[in-house]
Amino acid sequence: xxxxxxxxxxxxxxxxxxxxxxxxxxxxxxxxxxxxxxxxxxxxxxxxxxxxxxxxxxxxxxxxxxxxxxxxxxxxxxxxxxxxxxxxxxxxxxxxxxxxxxxxxxxxxxxxxxxxxxxxxxxxxxxxxxxxxxxxxxxxxxxxxxxxxxxxxxxxxxxxxxxxxxxxxxxxxxxxxxxxxxxxxxxxxxxxxxxxxxxxxxxxxxxxxxxxxxxxxxxxxxxxxxxxxxxxxxxxxxxxxxxxxxxxxxxxxxxxxxxxxxxxxxxxxxxxxxxxxxxxxxxxxxxxxxxxxxxxxxxxxxxxxxxxxxxxxxxxxxxxxxxxxxxxx
Numbered sequence: 084x085x086x087x088x089x090x091x092x093x094x095x096x097x098x099x100x101x102x103x104x105x106x107x108x109x110x111x112x113x114x115x116x117x118x119x120x121x122x123x124x125x126x127x128x129x130x131x132x133x134x135x136x137x138x139x140x141x142x143x144x145x146x147x148x149x150x151x152x153x154x155x156x157x158x159x160x161x162x163x164x165x166x167x168x169x170x171x172x173x174x175x176x177x178x179x180x181x182x183x184x185x186x187x188x189x190x191x192x193x194x195x196x197x198x199x200x201x202x203x204x205x206x207x208x209x210x211x212x213x214x215x216x217x218x219x220x221x222x223x224x225x226x227x228x229x230x231x232x233x234x235x236x237x238x239x240x241x242x243x244x245x246x247x248x249x250x251x252x253x254x255x256x257x258x259x260x261x262x263x264x265x266x267x268x269x270x271x272x273x274x275x276x277x278x279x280x281x282x283x284x285x286x287x288x289x290x291x292x293x294x295x296x297x298x299x300x301x302x303x304x305x306x307x308x309x310x311x312x313x314x315x316x317x318x319x320x321x322x323x324x325x326x327x328x329x330x331x332x333x334x335x336x337x338x339x340x341x342x343x344x345x346x347x348x349x350x351x352x353x354x355x356x357x358x359x360x361x362x363x364x365x366x367x368x369x370x371x372x373x374x375x376x377x378x379x380x381x382x383x384x385x386x387x388x389x390x391x392x393x394x395x396x397x398x399x400x401x402x403x404x405x406x407x408x409x410x411x412x
Contacts, residue, residue, distance in 0.1 A: 149177050153184065165192040213243060248366040251301065252351070255373045267292050267299060269329060270322045276303045277320055283307055287322030290329045293401050294378050302374045305367040306333040306394055313337060314392055328380075331396040339386040348384055371396065 152169055159167035167188060171181045220235055270289045277283040292299075303320075310318045314335025321332045340348065349372040368382075371394070375382045380398035387393055 149173075149181075153177070153181055156184065156188075160188050160191070165195060213239060213246070245366070248370060252366060252370060252373065255298075255370070255377060264293055265296055267294060267296050269299070269331070272296065272300060273303055273320055273322055273331070276300065276307060279304075280307055280311060280318060282311070282316035283318045283320060285320050285322075287320075288324060290322055290324055292329055292398065294398070298374045298377065302371050302396065303331070305371050306331070306396070309333075309367050309371075309394070310335040310337075310392075325397075327400055329398050329400060331398070332393055334387065334391055334393040336391045339390060339392060340384065345384050349382065368394075 149172055156167045156169040165188070168185050169181045171178050171185070216235075217239055220232060220239070223232060268289055269292050270285075270287055273285055273287070277285045307318060307320065310333055314337030317336065319332075319334045321330075321334075323330045323332065349368050351366060351369040372382050375396050375398065378398050380396060382394060382396045385393040385395055
């Protein structure tokens, strides 16, 4: 039987037949007394319910177990485990549903892997012509127009940064957990990054944090780059501790971002209309979110009054994620 409704129908018929057989037996032992009639009348419906329950319980329990396994596989796939699959048992509707899920999960995994390979290969291939162009600019020497040469060098630097960010995004997608955790003084790390910017100010307390220093440095740099490109000086960075969390806040005095654009801020390659001439490819804040999530944290945008913008990164301290109140996708 390959259909669930057929199984349920046959099971129900069998339980009713068993009940009827029991009724016939009881009728044959009936001596005609009122007491026996009363007992028969009292037992008939409980016995019917018991027969149906006993007959259908194994089937329904086996079905619900298979559905529970399928549910866990769906949740695992949604959480990012692209290798999640479910065992195919039987030949009924649930088995066909499991087969469809496995095919879909396999296709999704292949598409995501192909996308990652495309990004990585394209980024690596772009490095070669970039190196040749850079050498050509250097060979131009003093004979080239200084302004044009400076413009070419700026374009090269932006393109090189874009390639680096694409490669980093691909690596973050490929790795499930940080692979280079160390004990870090976040205030010292922030001081090193703020020293690269003329209008950046740093305040806060020293906080020891365990994480990937290269990724956290990129997170701080991208926040500062974003404030410099799209905000107004001065840029203020603060490192604070809030209970079981460490909070990194980067603020600027630029015009606040319209509410209809804030939900797209952390999407890859998103650029608002006001950023058209400010450079950047729209990957900086997306990488900030990925790095924060990789460390179990989150990032959010907050408009300050009367004007200004703040980007707040909240990271749980080691072994305190459950008390930090951080919720990540």
